[in-house]
Amino acid sequence: MAGESELTVKKDRVIIVGGGITGLTAALELGQMGKDILLLEKGPFIGGHAANLPCKATDRCLKCNDCLVEEALRQVRENNSPLEVKNYAKVTGIKKNGGNFIITVEPSWCSIDQEKCTDCGACLEACLSSGHQAITHAPSINIHPFYGIRQELCTCLSEGVSPPCISACQEGAITISDKVESFQVQGKGVLLASGFRPYEPEAPNRYGYGHLPNVITTEQADRMLRERGGIFRPSDDDVPKKVAFVQCVGSRDRRLGREYCSRVCCGYSLRMALRMIHTVPDMEITVFYMDVQNFGKDFERYYNEAKQKLRMVRCLPGDFYGWQDHKILVSYFSEVEDKTISEAFDLVILTVGLSPNEQGRALGEEIGLKVNEDGFLVAGEENLKQGVVVAGTAQGPMDVAECICDAKRAALDMKKYIEGI
Ligand code: SF4
Ligand code: SF4
Known part of the structure; x- marks a missing residue:
């Protein structure tokens, strides 16, 4: 299992788990406060459920706030603050060791490298022409890479077929391999924005x-x-x-x-x-x-x-x-x-x-968060003292505007913790 050494952990490094609207807003806020952010998103795209919401305006704005999601995505894309995003990065464990959190990440065995990808779309065409539907485009043009691979639909390897998307990609941006290994990252604080699951x-x-x-x-x-x-x-x-x-x-x-x-x-x-x-x-x-x-x-x-x-x-x-x-x-x-x-x-x-997200709940329990009778996470002062903050729908049903407000509150809590250690 590859990992970072304890010496490489910056004093103000925060790991955000979950790339939905809550995680993105918290990341942008903390980035603007000068903190060093690593955001881990398990799927191929950031934005979460909220990125799939359509604008509900009729002849006037109905205040669904779905445009705020678009704005957050745009800011991440143009972001100049120290914000690193890793897609295809499923967090499987969080432990505290001394003053550091050690986070175990299981990468997806199929992924697109955001540094190399030019959003040309050749992989989508190759995947579709081979009769598969694993490559899909993002719900927003403000998401890069605009193309992503859905692991559950990617079947070339199991069919013994050489993946046509890899040969179609001139940039060498695609990895499809059954040999990916878990790795560890470390941070001083953890902000859990693991979201919900639609019923x-x-x-x-x-x-x-x-x-x-x-x-x-x-x-x-x-x-x-x-x-x-x-x-x-x-x-x-x-x-x-x-x-x-x-x-x-x-x-x-x-x-x-x-x-x-x-x-x-x-x-x-x-x-x-x-x-x-x-x-x-x-x-x-x-x-x-x-x-x-x-x-x-x-x-x-x-x-x-x-x-x-x-x-x-x-x-x-x-x-x-x-x-x-x-x-x-x-x-x-x-x-x-x-x-x-x-x-x-x-x-x-x-x-x-909205249902609780079981994976997020298990991670929360691992780092001392309580669970309420409906199955959502509850954080208290004692968690914050340990550098653990929970935000957004991981705590219960919220709409987009509430998630954004709560993410800002969570970012401030995390700032207070980081600056106090
Ligand atoms: S073919 Fe390669 S560069 Fe083009 S969109 Fe797909 S992954 Fe990105
Ligand atoms: S490996 Fe096959 S199924 Fe998977 S993304 Fe590439 S072309 Fe599509």
Whole structure:
């Protein structure tokens, strides 16, 4: 296992675990304070979930704050402060030894070197023409490298095929090897910004997700809206005319052992519905909900608009069945008609909640952080005294604006610690 010697650890070196909006904001803040930052991101791209969010503006700004993510990415790209980013770097262990943290990193066995890559795109073409889909582009032009390899889809080695992406890359930027070794890095402080995991309904589930093609999650809808500018039915690529949003999927559900409210998903889904209806004015959207979380300072303004433009039905549907033309038959109890109704929709969008990130939680526990009853990390004064700071959605559901605020708080905490040692 290769590593850094203790003597090479600078006094103000901070290791940030997680390259989502929280980790990036904290890195930029600490960089501006003159600290020496190493940011470790396990995936091929920085930006995390937030980088996949589309702007939800209609004829006016709905304050989704997704543009702030773009701004953070741009700043990292143009960054002149001492900020080093390592993609494909999964942290598998954190230990404290004397005054230093020793962080074990397991690099991905397929990666693109950011120093060498010129963003020419030849590797993507080679990967696609060979019938694979492992190389993908980043969700933002402000991310470099703009191309990344998804380890789980990269199968040439296991198929015994010579990787065509390597021969296509004139810069020698691609590594695909089953011989990568873990390595260690050291720092004086650790800022854990390991984020969340979107709830994934497990099969079998009552929503038909996974077997009815036109039942998708808000995460999938976000990606579609960002990449294609609209929402289309997966079964036939048609624009749906009648859409149902089902709130609180994977949240406030005792049967799943997930009783907490994910707080931010009401706001996300209502903004998304308003954006969809703005793009396709004759679209009919029904929102099935328990109660709407009044969250964020601009909530009232767009909630009033949502009540005028969307059909809000206070009830969570019981059953979802496949229907003709790939429609979904949704049955629910109507308070207005005082009976159970079955109604067909072209598309159902499940508003999924935020789950704790198990890997981040395990790392946090390794360095003395506590876990709350919902499975998120909790940090106290005693952790800060040890040089451990946790930030963003690793602590519980937050929206983009909250993550940014919390990252700034975390950066200040870390500065205080580093300057006090
Ligand atoms: S072919 Fe090489 S230089 Fe071009 S985008 Fe791919 S990795 Fe980067
Ligand atoms: S090794 Fe094959 S599957 Fe993996 S990225 Fe290269 S071309 Fe695609």
